Amino acid sequence: MSLSAAKSQPGSARMDKIKVSARNIVKRFGATIAAADISLDIRDGEFLTLLGESGCGKTTLMRIIAGLEAVDSGAILIDGRDVTALSPRERNLGMVFQQYSLFPHMSVAENIAYGLRVKHKGEAEISKTVDEMLELVRLPDLRERRPAQLSGGQQQRIALARALATRPSLLMLDEPLGALDLKLRRQLQAELKRIHRESGTTFLFVTHDQDEALFLSDRVAVMRAGQIEQLDDPTRIYCNPANRFVADFVGDVTLLDCEYDAMRGGIALEGGGFAPMTLDVDRRCITLVVRPENVRLAPAGGGEGLACKVEDVAYQAGTTLCTVRLPSGAVLKSRGLGAPSPDFVLGGEALAHLDDCRVAFIREGPA
Ligand SMILES: Nc1ncnc2c1ncn2[C@@H]1O[C@H](COP(=O)(O)OP(=O)(O)OP(=O)(O)O)[C@@H](O)[C@H]1O
Numbered sequence: 584m585s586l587s588a589a590k591s592q593p594g595s596a597r598m599d600k601i602k603v604s605a606r607n608i609v610k611r612f613g614a615t616i617a618a619a620d621i622s623l624d625i626r627d628g629e630f631l632t633l634l635g636e637s638g639c640g641k642t643t644l645m646r647i648i649a650g651l652e653a654v655d656s657g658a659i660l661i662d663g664r665d666v667t668a669l670s671p672r673e674r675n676l677g678m679v680f681q682q683y684s685l686f687p688h689m690s691v692a693e694n695i696a697y698g699l700r701v702k703h704k705g706e707a708e709i710s711k712t713v714d715e716m717l718e719l720v721r722l723p724d725l726r727e728r729r730p731a732q733l734s735g736g737q738q739q740r741i742a743l744a745r746a747l748a749t750r751p752s753l754l755m756l757d758e759p760l761g762a763l764d765l766k767l768r769r770q771l772q773a774e775l776k777r778i779h780r781e782s783g784t785t786f787l788f789v790t791h792d793q794d795e796a797l798f799l800s801d802r803v804a805v806m807r808a809g810q811i812e813q814l815d816d817p818t819r820i821y822c823n824p825a826n827r828f829v830a831d832f833v834g835d836v837t838l839l840d841c842e843y844d845a846m847r848g849g850i851a852l853e854g855g856g857f858a859p860m861t862l863d864v865d866r867r868c869i870t871l872v873v874r875p876e877n878v879r880l881a882p883a884g885g886g887e888g889l890a891c892k893v894e895d896v897a898y899q900a901g902t903t904l905c906t907v908r909l910p911s912g913a914v915l916k917s918r919g920l921g922a923p924s925p926d927f928v929l930g931g932e933a934l935a936h937l938d939d940c941r942v943a944f945i946r947e948g949p950a
Pocket residue numbers: 612615616617635636637638639640641642643644791
């Protein structure tokens with residue numbers, strides 16, 4: 584792989600091509616349905632993440648694509664070719680796991696070269712690729728070290744280099760940052776994004792960390808119980824969740840069932856309260872997705888806003904998160920920049936304003 588490999592931007596010609604297609608995949612383990620008729624297209628060059636809680640079927644889907652697990656029914660296509668009956672080796676895919684899986688008795692360079700030797704590549708090509716890969720993961724000086732002489736983060740970067748060295752059609756990463764501490768994890772996330780961009784390889788990533796998924800991915804598939812609940816780009820997953828499960832799973836949220844009054848230009852809440860806003864909907868009964876950044880607090884007593892009571896104030900590295908309760912019992916969170924304001928104290932009254940909320944679900948009800 585060359586560092587100048589074709590880069591894929593959303594909307595580019597490459598992205599229009601489908602690299603891997605999972606069609607109607609069904610997989611049971613006894614009574615457990617790990618894949619319940621999953622269909623998924625992974626675009627050429629994209630970074631696609633499977634996000635979901637433990638046991639929802641992320642690893643199983645990945646292993647099925649890799650050919651490590653047989654399907655009960657359905658098909659896997661790579662570059663348009665049906666590979667369902669092919670062995671893992673015949674699929675030309677790369678994998679990186681949570682646990683560092685480097686060969687302990689081999690040097691870093693030998694680890695990276697391993698897959699190329701299996702493919703009987705020549706020495707000159709192997710040496711050149713090892714250099715390129717070490718440069719890609721920015722560890723050119725560690726060539727001769729053994730895995731035991733590397734930090735956890737370095738080991739994962741070498742595991743990435745080893746997986747990318749064989750130029751896989753698709754690189755699958757199953758919680759590769761899961762064993763790292765938070766700070767290193769953040770660093771490696773940025774590295775991973777760069778490596779994806781520079782290598783031009785298609786990445787299928789697995790995590791149960793929603794922030795990680797939103798930060799890294801071109802698209803995120805939110806999974807639950809062997810199914811994909813929503814497949815979308817990170818902004819749409821966050822701002823326009825397809826259903827309550829996705830809204831709840833990704834980020835802090837209040838789902839506010841309310842009535843939209845187009846005549847008055849706002850929403851009326853159960854238990855009283857009216858918040859002015861203009862929405863492009865033609866129904867009355869709607870559900871608003873309210874994130875902490877959509878809620879702005881103002882001191883009680885002055886003008887419009889939803890009357891509420893302050894239940895918690897927490898300072899979190901540069902921002903303050905206030906939790907307030909509306910008369911209906913609904914709890915809203917409000918995030919503002921800077922230190923806590925003396926206007927909002929525990930047990931005190933405040934007025935909440937809702938800005939840029941999204942309508943996620945249009946509930947049944949009179950139009
Ligand atoms: N070999 C197996 N035999 C029996 N059940 C299995 C097997 N592999 C997976 N399962 C079950 O299938 C379901 C999906 O498992 P899978 O490993 O795909 O989940 P996951 O989303 O990767 O979870 P985690 O985040 O914990 O890794 C789980 O209920 C699991 O117990």
